[in-house]
Amino acid sequence: MDARLARILTKVQKPARYTGGEYGEICKDPKTVRLNFALCFPDTYEIGMSNLGVRILYGVLNDIEDVWCQRAFAPWTDMEAEMRSAQIPLYALESGRPLKEFDVIAFSIGYEMSYTNVLNMLDLAGLPIHANDRDDKMPIVAAGGSCCYNPEPLADFLDLCFIGEGEELDREFAELVLECRSRGEGKQKILKKAAKIPGIYVPSFYDVKYNADGTICSVQSKIDVPYPVTKRIVQNLDTTMFPTKTMIPNTEIVHDRVMLELFRGCIRGCRFCQAGYVYRPVRSRSPELLDKYARESIEFSGYEEMTLSSLSTSDYKYLPELCDKLLKWSEPRNVSLSLPSLRADNFSIGLMDRVQRVRKSGLTFAPEAGSQRLRDVINKNVTEEEILSSARIAFEGGWNTVKLYFMLGLPTETDEDVLAIADLAARIVHEWREHAQNKNRGLRITVSTAFFVPKPFTPFQWEAQISTEEYKRKVAILSAAMRSRSVVYSWHDAETSHVEAILARGDRRLGSVIETVWRNGGRMDSWDEYFSYQRWMDAIASSGLDADFYAGRERSENEILPWDCISCGVTKEHFLRERRAAYAEKITPDCRVKCLGCGAVQLLEGRPCDA
Amino acid sequence: MRETRLIFSKIGQSVFISHLDLMRTMQRSFLRAGLRIWHTEGFNPRPYMVFALPLPVGCESVCELVDFRVLDDIQGKELVNRLVPCCPAGIIPIEAYVPEHKFKEIKWLRLSGVLEFDHADIMETVRAVQHLLSRNELIVQRKTKRGEGDFDLIPHIKEVQVVPAGETIRISLIISAQEPSVNPALLTSAMMKYMDGIGPVFASYRREKLYDAEMLEFR
Numbered sequence: 001m002d003a004r005l006a007r008i009l010t011k012v013q014k015p016a017r018y019t020g021g022e023y024g025e026i027c028k029d030p031k032t033v034r035l036n037f038a039l040c041f042p043d044t045y046e047i048g049m050s051n052l053g054v055r056i057l058y059g060v061l062n063d064i065e066d067v068w069c070q071r072a073f074a075p076w077t078d079m080e081a082e083m084r085s086a087q088i089p090l091y092a093l094e095s096g097r098p099l100k101e102f103d104v105i106a107f108s109i110g111y112e113m114s115y116t117n118v119l120n121m122l123d124l125a126g127l128p129i130h131a132n133d134r135d136d137k138m139p140i141v142a143a144g145g146s147c148c149y150n151p152e153p154l155a156d157f158l159d160l161c162f163i164g165e166g167e168e169l170d171r172e173f174a175e176l177v178l179e180c181r182s183r184g185e186g187k188q189k190i191l192k193k194a195a196k197i198p199g200i201y202v203p204s205f206y207d208v209k210y211n212a213d214g215t216i217c218s219v220q221s222k223i224d225v226p227y228p229v230t231k232r233i234v235q236n237l238d239t240t241m242f243p244t245k246t247m248i249p250n251t252e253i254v255h256d257r258v259m260l261e262l263f264r265g266c267i268r269g270c271r272f273c274q275a276g277y278v279y280r281p282v283r284s285r286s287p288e289l290l291d292k293y294a295r296e297s298i299e300f301s302g303y304e305e306m307t308l309s310s311l312s313t314s315d316y317k318y319l320p321e322l323c324d325k326l327l328k329w330s331e332p333r334n335v336s337l338s339l340p341s342l343r344a345d346n347f348s349i350g351l352m353d354r355v356q357r358v359r360k361s362g363l364t365f366a367p368e369a370g371s372q373r374l375r376d377v378i379n380k381n382v383t384e385e386e387i388l389s390s391a392r393i394a395f396e397g398g399w400n401t402v403k404l405y406f407m408l409g410l411p412t413e414t415d416e417d418v419l420a421i422a423d424l425a426a427r428i429v430h431e432w433r434e435h436a437q438n439k440n441r442g443l444r445i446t447v448s449t450a451f452f453v454p455k456p457f458t459p460f461q462w463e464a465q466i467s468t469e470e471y472k473r474k475v476a477i478l479s480a481a482m483r484s485r486s487v488v489y490s491w492h493d494a495e496t497s498h499v500e501a502i503l504a505r506g507d508r509r510l511g512s513v514i515e516t517v518w519r520n521g522g523r524m525d526s527w528d529e530y531f532s533y534q535r536w537m538d539a540i541a542s543s544g545l546d547a548d549f550y551a552g553r554e555r556s557e558n559e560i561l562p563w564d565c566i567s568c569g570v571t572k573e574h575f576l577r578e579r580r581a582a583y584a585e586k587i588t589p590d591c592r593v594k595c596l597g598c599g600a601v602q603l604l605e606g607r608p609c610d611a
Numbered sequence: 612m613r614e615t616r617l618i619f620s621k622i623g624q625s626v627f628i629s630h631l632d633l634m635r636t637m638q639r640s641f642l643r644a645g646l647r648i649w650h651t652e653g654f655n656p657r658p659y660m661v662f663a664l665p666l667p668v669g670c671e672s673v674c675e676l677v678d679f680r681v682l683d684d685i686q687g688k689e690l691v692n693r694l695v696p697c698c699p700a701g702i703i704p705i706e707a708y709v710p711e712h713k714f715k716e717i718k719w720l721r722l723s724g725v726l727e728f729d730h731a732d733i734m735e736t737v738r739a740v741q742h743l744l745s746r747n748e749l750i751v752q753r754k755t756k757r758g759e760g761d762f763d764l765i766p767h768i769k770e771v772q773v774v775p776a777g778e779t780i781r782i783s784l785i786i787s788a789q790e791p792s793v794n795p796a797l798l799t800s801a802m803m804k805y806m807d808g809i810g811p812v813f814a815s816y817r818r819e820k821l822y823d824a825e826m827l828e829f830r
Contacts, residue, residue, distance in 0.1 A: 001624060007813045010669040015627035021700035023643070248639060250625070250699055251632045302639025302697070334656060 002096055008082040016251040017045035018079060020093030024247040024300070026062045026069070027094055034066040035178050038092050038102040038139070042109060042117035043526060045073040049247070050255035052309065053145065054108055057166050059243040067174050070094040070102075071247075074117045077524060080124065090124040099125035103177060105139045106162070106170070109147040112503035113496065113526035115154060118143070119518040122157070129515065131159050131204060136186035140177070144170070148201070149231075149278050150456045150563035153503050155203035156511035159187065160194055163566055164231025165264075167240050169199045195225045199232030206565060208508055214549050216507065216560040228567040231278070233603050237264065237285045244296035248303070257305035257338070258297040260290055262322070265600075266311040267591035267611045270368070271379045271582050272410065274455035275311055277575075278568040280600035281609040282591065287322040294326055298335055306330070307338045314339070315592075317610075340364065362401035362444075363394050369410060370420030377412050377582045381590065384424065391428045395436040401444045402428065408474045408491075409452035409466040411582060418474045421447065422481035429484045443486040449475065451497035455504050456563040457570065459578035462555040465501040468494040495533035499525070501551035502540070507562040510550070513539045571599035612649055615681050615690070616710035618830065620673045621666060622817075625701025630665045636699060637677060643697035646690065649680035663714045663821070667794050672818035674720070676830075678710060708830075717829050719822040720788040722795055726780040726802070726811040733775045739806050740780060744771045744798075751800050764801055767793050780811075788821060 001019070009015040039057055041048030048054055054071070061069035070092035075083060083090070089098040099105055105125070107118055119129045122141065128134050131141065143154065144162035151161045162169050173194060180190045195202045205225045209217040221227050234240045242261070249256065265282035266275070285293075294306060306326075310316060326337060367387055369375045375382060391402060406421050425447050432443045451471050454463040471494045482489045503510060516539035517525075524530035540547050555561065557576060574596065581588055588596060591611035595601075601609045621633070628636060638658045641648055650656040663676035685693065690707040698704065728736055743749065746765060753762035767787035774781050786793040795816040803810035821829040 006815070009627055014629075015668065016629065016632060019624040019627050021624040023640070023697070023699040025700075248699075250628045250636050252635070299645075300643065302642035304642070334650065 002088065002091075004086045004088055005096070008079070008086055008088070011082060012079045013076060014045075014251055017073070018075065018093070019250075020071075020096075022247040022250050024245060025094055026058070026247075028062075028068045030068070030095065032066070033068040035064075035068070035104070035174055035181070036097070036102040037061055037067055037069045037174060038072055038099050038105045039069050040072045040099070040105055040107045040121060042074050042107055042114040042121060043111070043524075044076060045249075045251070046253040048073045048108075049249050049253045051108065051110065052243075052259045052261060053110075053166070055243040055246045056241065057106075057108070057144075057170055059246060060167050060171055060241050061174060063241065064171065064174055066178060068094070070097070072099055072105075072121070074114075074121055074524070075124070077530065080120070080523075083124065089126045090121055100127055100138065102139045103181065104174070105141050107141075107143040107145070109143050109145040109154075111526055112147060112153075112500050113531070115147075115503060115514050116518040116522040116525050118154065119157060119515065120523045123518075129157055129518075131157060134159070134187070140187060140190060142173075146275065146278065149274070149566055149568060150504065150506070151201065151203065152208075152508050152562040152565070153506040153510040153514060155508045156515075158203060159191060161201040161203070162232075163199050163201050163229055164568075165234050166232075167234050169197065169232045172197050173200065192223065195223075198226075198230065201229040201565065203508075208562075210507075210509075214546075215556075216562065219560065219565060228565050230567040230603070231569060233281070233569075234264075234283070235605055235607065237261075237283045238289055242285075242293050244293050245300045246297075248301050255307065256303075257307055258294065258301060258303050259307050259309045260294050260297070261285070262290060262308055262310040262313060262316040262319075263610070264310070265609075265611075267315055268312060268381065269379050269578065269588060269590060269596070269598075271377075271459040271578055272368070272407065272452060272455075273311075274458050277457050277570045277598075277600075279311065280568075280570060280598065281604055282611040284317060284610045287318040287325060290322055291325040295329065298330070298333070304334055305336050305338065307340060309340070362403060363399050364403040364405070365390065366405040367424065368405065368407050369413075369417060370406060370422070370424050371417045373585060374410055374413055374417040374420075376585050376587050378410055379578070379582065379587050381587055384427075387424065388427055388431055392431045392435045395432045398437045400432070400436065400438075400441045401446075403446045403448065404428075406447065406449045407452045408449045408478070409471055411460060411463050412585075413474075415474070415477060418478050419481050421449070421478055422483075425482065425487050426484060429486050432486070445484075445487045447482065447487055447489045448491065449478065449489075450492045451494055453497055453501045453504055456561070457568045457575070459575045459582060461505070461561065461575065462557060462579065464554040465498070465551045467552060468498050471497075493528065493531075496525075496528075496531055498547070498551055499531075499533065499536045502536075502547055503550075505555075505562065506550050509543065509545060512543045513545065516542060569598075569600035569603045574598040612680050612682055613684075613686065614710060615679055615686065615707055616830075617677050617679070617691075617694075617707045618705045619675050619677070619698075620671075620703040620705060621675050621701060622671045622673065622703070623701035625699060626669050626671050628699075628702075629668055630662070633666075633702075634660060634662065636702065640694060640698045640702070641679070644693040646685065646693060647682040649682060661714070663717060664720075664788055664792065666818065667796060670795055670816045670818065673705075674818055674821050676714070676821070678714070710830075712823070712829060715789075716823045717788050717821050718790075718824040719785050719826060721819040721822070722784055722786050722816055723819055724782040724795065724798070724814055724816040725776070726782060726799075727778075727813040728780070728809065729812050731809055733778065733780065736806075736809060737773050737775050737780055739809065740782065740802065741771070741773045743802060743805055744768060744773070744784070749801050749805070751797050751804065753794075753797060762791075762797070764793065764797060767791060768798075783819075785822070785826075 148161045263284035265280040694704040749764040771784040
């Protein structure tokens with residue numbers, strides 16, 4: 001370890017985040033490595049190490065003999081200050097090698113509020129933040145993750161983006177770089193060849209022009225490259241890598257357990273949900289393989305908790321069969337199973353009772369809207385009776401902690417819809433009074449409301465976000481309506497969600513805003529203690545832009561959207577149909593009931609969608 | 612079920628693992644090694660492990676002790692050999708055996724340290740450290756559960772040796788391990804406070820051995 005590093009680590013919080021050395025970490029002999037790849041997560045170690053995608057890509061890339069994939073995370077502010085003071089550049093955990101000496105630096109970006117951390121990490125690495133200022137001796141800077149479905153705000157800073165699933169894409173790119181480097185080819189040549197790999201988007205190969213009203217006039221490709229760039233998917237989840245032997249942190253992280261990915265995609269079509277659309281088409285893993293992965297993961301890791309992970313776990317076709325297989329060995333071994341992402345409509349107490357025999361935790365449901373009318377608008381196909389029935393069964397089964405997630409600011413929402421949240425919570429309290437097994441334990445219902453952020457690649461991608469004042473007004477009326485002492489109400493910060501909305505549907509001009517915010521001290525924006533709304537608003541104003549243009553404006557259905565450079569497989573026509581159904585307050589059936597022809601199946605090569 | 616004690620080292624990058632994280636890390640290492648150990652029997656069963664002494668973050672040790680109850684008939688070298696490849700970097704199991712003495716009998720420990728000084732006359736500094744640690748009284752501020760207060764180090768340190776080592780100073784001494792426990796950082800604080808601004812810019816310590824009240828090696 002660098003002696004200077006050892007000196008500063010005793011001065012900072014949670015120093016184990018910065019040392020590597022975890023069980024399962026991959027260390028290779030540098031002499032045998034021809035490509036050094038830094039996988040960077042623009043938030044703290046605890047957040048990044050909880051990301052399954054990071055573990056998958058780490059495993060995929062390190063499986064390539066000549067490639068060494070190492071990790072870097074955003075240092076907390078105390079560590080950043082010490083590093084800058086001691087002039088220690090950002091380094092990879094495995095080797096301690098400075099990131100600027102790597103061949104490729106790839107960020108996994110899942111949240112817009114981490115954009116300033118991307119810039120900060122590049123700067124801390126000693127690299128120019130602008131792609132144009134980085135020469136052939138510097139690493140290629142790439143990004144992947146869900147934010148790359150609209151990568152435009154980061155276009156100035158990234159050399160290229162991986163769109164979609166990285167298991168095959170990252171590997172193909174790594175092999176390309178190896179080949180180009182062996183020929184002494186520089187960055188521009190690499191980028192030109194990379195742009196030919198399906199799923200790679202190179203922002204600098206496109207020119208964007210704007211109309212006088214600020215909307216996009218045209219997008220022209222400068223060379224022969226696709227427009228849009230279609231995302232990559234893994235065709236068969238059963239044949240793709242799953243990280244059973246992965247690094248086990250020495251310090252506590254957010255999701256400190258085995259995460260078993262059951263399937264990708266979602267059959268439900270909730271109209272606000274980007275993930276449900278961009279991860280289509282549905283592809284499942286077989287229960288036999290999942291059982292095998294689960295055993296291997298538990299044996300390798302020493303964990304005693306496992307999460308069955310997906311966008312909607314209760315929709316996994318083979319869930320009862322899988323739980324039977326898992327419980328056979330997990331129960332005697334004291335391994336607890338957790339099933340997040342349950343729907344309230346096909347809730348099964350029998351299933352929950354079985355999986356929570358080892359350790360009972362709370363239950364979480366996400367009705368998202370308080371009234372049936374609004375749930376129909378957002379296509380959350382769950383009725384109040386189903387929610388109450390699920391709660392009743394849970395209370396009869398001994399659960400006394402329930403979390404309910406909602407959103408405020410959904411399209412067509414009225415005050416009646418908002419107050420319906422309080423009514424629903426009150427009815428659940430009533431169910432507990434009538435049916436709880438043991439009332440002495442008391443009841444705790446947590447109602448949490450998020451501020452709706454319209455996202456690209458959803459039927460609501462054209463919607464305006466309500467103002468922060470309007471959101472706060474709704475929070476206030478809902479708060480006043482929550483009367484039961486058993487109900488705790490919490491709400492997401494309005495200002496953070498406003499900035500998230502600006503960035504989520506932003507265009508390239510926001511690059512200067514992100515840079516201004518960062519230069520003025522912005523970093524760790526996803527953390528309350530560091531987020532400064534004023535800093536963002538000042539930066540937008542000084543860039544001559546208008547926050548409302550991005551967040552508070554209803555988009556025309558005919559305008560070119562910044563993310564039209566990307567295709568997620570689902571067609572714009574499908575999104576428009578769903579948008580119209582929303583305004584007609586009509587639900588549409590889930591994929592298992594009827595295929596609506598969203599278009600994602602075209603990404604599958606000769607296989608049907610597994611919905 | 613057999614009561615078992617493990618001696619292990621915590622060195623290198625693992626010195627930055629906190630005590631609480633160390634407990635979790637060790638528990639998982641045992642599970643990885645397939646070593647079945649007794650779990651507590653409450654609402655939330657956990658592997659039962661008792662560590663002898665908390666180790667400050669940043670301090671190395673080659674004499675850490677942890678007690679547990681093995682359910683299978685695995686002991687000694689076999690247990691250590693199963694555990695070694697399942698531990699993270701810097702955590703090295705050394706020996707496993709049936710304990711004969713309780714942790715409360717630990718009284719002293721041998722501590723070694725390397726002190727780094729910027730722009731110092733090393734011989735002069737060696738003399739200054741020797742002089743400091745042989746005073747009749749050496750008061751530092753110590754944080755306890757009851758708050759911060761004065762603490763005299765001298766009754767709780769002995770057998771001090773200070774020698775030059777190139778551009779650094781090596782120190783070896785016996786300090787009180789418990790009742791009271793003396794954090795090595797207090798030595799550094801004392802040097803910073805009393806050596807007229809020529810205290811160490813950095814100090815690293817290592818626990819070498821544990822003793823009972825009669826200065827017999829504790830294991």
